[in-house]
Amino acid sequence: MDYPSALAAIVGGSLIGASAALLLFSYKHTAGISGIAAGLLPPWPAGNAWRVWFLAGLIASAPLAKLAGADPVPELQASPALLALAGLLVGYGSRLGGGCTSGHGVCGIARLSPRSLVATLTFMLSAGITVFLIRHWL
Template structure:
């Protein structure tokens, strides 16, 4: 195994992690809500729209931050090694997984584990294990 030192950015990764933690803590302290993206989006798409303003603001920040970064500097283009069909299938499977797990990696992994939730620990371990297994199968068994 080798590390691609041109793309190894521990400082930026730490800063990103701190910002995610600060956003999650701010949402809990000021709104009493967990920063789980699937729950935030699901609540916005649900039948009651009483708390839509903060949900729209949170989701706009998720989309707006990379757009702003692209305007201020060199845009970061992810290296996705599949076509749109693969991306859509992957997104659909992630959506199914978030429903079965009653939350997504952000809700369970960032917020749930920090609150000491055993359910979140199990869900995050399952998410991670599934991801490891998928990459292994795709790269080593399917010849990808």
Template sequence: MTIVAFDPLPALLGGVLIGLAATLLLWLNGRIAGITGIAAGAMEERGGERWWRLLFLAGLIVGAGAMYVTWPARATLHSGLPLWAVLGAGLLVGFGTRLGGGCTSGHGVCGLGRLSPRSLVAVITFVLTAVITVFVVRHVLGVAS
């Protein structure tokens, strides 16, 4: 793997925007910015609780669209994996986040910021699982990216 023309600006900007969004949601709405919980609530809730959740999710989609329009070369992902594998991985991630009671945004961004021991354990589990998954996919299954 070779990193070519590394530019930290987009990652820095993205991190600042994620932190700002999480902070504003907590200050203004008293809610944690865990995408899994927000998405589940958007499907289950009714009334005012549902609207802010739908607007938050719409903002994620609009933000991704703005990224694609602004920096199309940076918004293109090439995993080298077949579509069935990407879709299967997405379903497994969704199942795991519900099983684990939250996702990387809820535990990693918001939970660690609140010094939650539960979130620390969850984030360590996420990272170890990712390391094991990469090892298995690359070295056991022989799939290269």
């Protein structure tokens, strides 16, 4: 890993941690993307503006990084329809499982939650097995 990549990883990780802490201390919510997005579905509770701003910042981060000289957009080899279906399935599965990788991996582990530790280990193990199978067996 070269110096600019390491620096970008350190700055990016620090910003993610700072935003998760700010959300937790300001609004008493964890920064789990699936939970934040699901909170925008009807019925709408009062005081939901923070969810809109959080997701807007998440969406705006790629164009802002590109303006800053980074190339955050990976080259995708799947169709938009397949990506949309995969995103919906991941979102449904994360809500069904009680949280997503960002909620468990960033916020839950930082709070030393046993449930988040098990969930994150499950995510990582499943991802590792999937990559191994696709790269070496398919």
